[in-house]
Amino acid sequence: MSEFDYDLFVIGGGSGGVRAARVAAGEAGARVALAEESRYGGTCVIRGCVPKKLMVFASEFHGIAEEAQGYGWSMQEGTFSWQQFSSQLREELDRLEGVYKKLLDGSNVERFDMRAKLRDAHTVELADGTTKTAKHILLANGGHPVRPDMVNSDLGMVSDDIFLLENLPKSILIIGGGYIACEMACILHGLGVEVSQYIRGAQILNGFDDEARGLIADAMETRGIDIHTGTNIVEMRCAEDADYTDADEAHMGAPVEDAGALVGDSGMRSTGKPSETSKKGPIWVKSTNGREKIFDAVLFATGRKPNTDGMGLEEVGVKLGRGGKVEVDEYSQTSVPSIYAIGDVTDRVNLTPVAIREGMAFVETVFKGNKTPVDHALIPSAVFTQPEYGSVGMTEAQAAEQEEIEVYCTSFRPMHSAFAGKPDRVLMKLIVSKETRRVLGCHIVAPHAGEMIQLAGIAVKMGATKEDFDRTCAVHPTMAEEMVTMRQPVRTA
The missing domain is CATH 3.30.390.30 (FAD/NAD-linked reductase, C-terminal dimerisation domain)
Known part of the structure; x- marks a missing residue:
């Protein structure tokens, strides 16, 4: 009999962790357990790729009547119901989470629906105080969006909160120029929200091809998204508390009494705490160029951070890099030989298909005796x-x-x-x-x-x-x- 409870213990029920657990158990015959503190499916399924893409689909119907008229159709622009869409969205995410659970159960992976952290190189401590041992531990616990370190930043939303909105704001300020910021700007504009975007740099989508991002920026502005480059936020507060005098720049969206219903009490962020975002009414914002304006909501899309805080990693010898990422070698092995890490927690290439491939390579290396380095070259x-x-x-x-x-x-x-x-x-x-x-x-x-x-x-x-x-x-x-x-x-x- 093995000296360990399991051959593999996976922390994190996102796409990478679930795939690694299923393949290790189903194809390699390993005894596997997995712990997930929030919802199965992780960032991609619950608060990222999947709900975002469904929102993209919804937003693309904006203007379809006008376009159809160019082809001879007589159509009138309809109205969008966020309540109807978001209700269907929640049902679909619930369905997908159920699929993930069934896949794990069908592979004989034991699930623990609670937080887990490391006790030592082979021991995991669960939130209920119990401990489990494993020959190998795989960290697949992802990352989370972060707010800037400034006064009243809690008034703003992060990307997780967008999917929890009970009502759409009439106006929103998006801080950031990366892909999440730009995608959300296009989505919300397509759903009828007045969108402004502040970008510190000279152009959106830093790191992508200059010619391509220039064309996208032009298209976004042509559609009516108000982009301000070389601009950042320096101060924000509840509009009712602001000493605001420039009426020409002011814009009031939803009335103060309605703006508090933007995010529901039932929403859970990646932290696992109820979201309080935007419950204090419209937000007054001052930018680096001296511009002052009131928005119904502010969205910070200014970066993400690996979920390594409070995990006991450094205490057991796992080396962390810049921003708290888990340092790994080409086989996803950490500085502790029995502990591996894949996906966003390593901050290598933060894409769902990459996390899945890293999980598959991990199983090949550790459980199938086929040392397989992760291939991060030429990823579409x-x-x-x-x-x-x-x-x-x-x-x-x-x-x-x-x-x-x-x-x-x-x-x-x-x-x-x-x-x-x-x-x-x-x-x-x-x-x-x-x-x-x-x-x-x-x-x-x-x-x-x-x-x-x-x-x-x-x-x-x-x-x-x-x-x-x-x-x-x-x-x-x-x-x-x-x-x-x-x-x-x-x-x-």
Whole structure:
């Protein structure tokens, strides 16, 4: 009989942790347990990718009547019911959480619906005071959004809170220019909210391709999102407490008596505490450029942090890096040999499919005797702005720093938009090595760019050359055919 209660104890019931637990138990025959303190499915299913994408779908119906008129249809713009949508959303998330639980139960993984932390290299302490031992421990407990360190920051929401809103605000200020901030700006604008966005830098989507993010910023502003670059928030307080005099800049959304119902008492944040966000009415904000304005809500999309506080990690010898991330090697092993970590808690590549692959590689290495390093190269990704942005590989700037390149790029009004008289433009871009002819990066800004980049990512991952793209026959008439018809580079670097 083993000296341990389990072969593997997983902390965290998100996509990565659940996949690792299921495969270790079901395919490797390991005795596995898993602890989850909040809801199964983690950030992606409960407070991230899935509800966000459903909100994207909902927001895209905005303006559909006007667009249809360009094609000869006589349609009137309808009204959006947040209550109806959010009720259906909660039902769907409940269904998906149930699926995750059934998958674990069906794989004979023992579940503990409570918080767990480390006692030593082989021991986990549960919230009820009991302890469990395991030969291996896998940290898959994710991360959480953070608020800035400033007075009254608790008045603002974070991304988790968006999915708990009982009512939509009439106006919102979004702080941040990353993908979460930009996605939420597009979503909320599409649902009828007046959106302003403050960005410290010179442009949105820092770290992405410059040409692509410039086009997206233009599209967002054309749609009516009020973007202020080089701007940050310096002071905020409840509007009724503010000494406000500039009536020309003031904007009142929901009446004070209604604004308190934005977030429900039943909502649970990633901290596990009831959300109190926006219960104090409209919020007065002063920015670095001296602008003062009142918003019904403020959303901080200014970063995320690994869930490592209070986990007992450093006490047992697990090395933590910048921001509290768990340091791991190429096999996801921590500084303590029996303890591994995958997903957002390691702050490597914070994407759900990556966490799943890390979990699979962990099982191959530890339970199947097949040492499998995690492959983080050439990961396709999508930003669900409007229009969407899909990318794989290097940006133009990154590639130019590495070697001599050719850039193939085109931007145009697609047939769908042009016929209806809409100004929307799309972008197709390939970055090619002069020496090897390999496609180093592919960037697409267009409706359904996420769907396109998934397929383009296969070719780029396989090492396709520009000539491989050229030899591929175009599918006509489509936007994506431009990816195989660009013959001359627009520039070299």
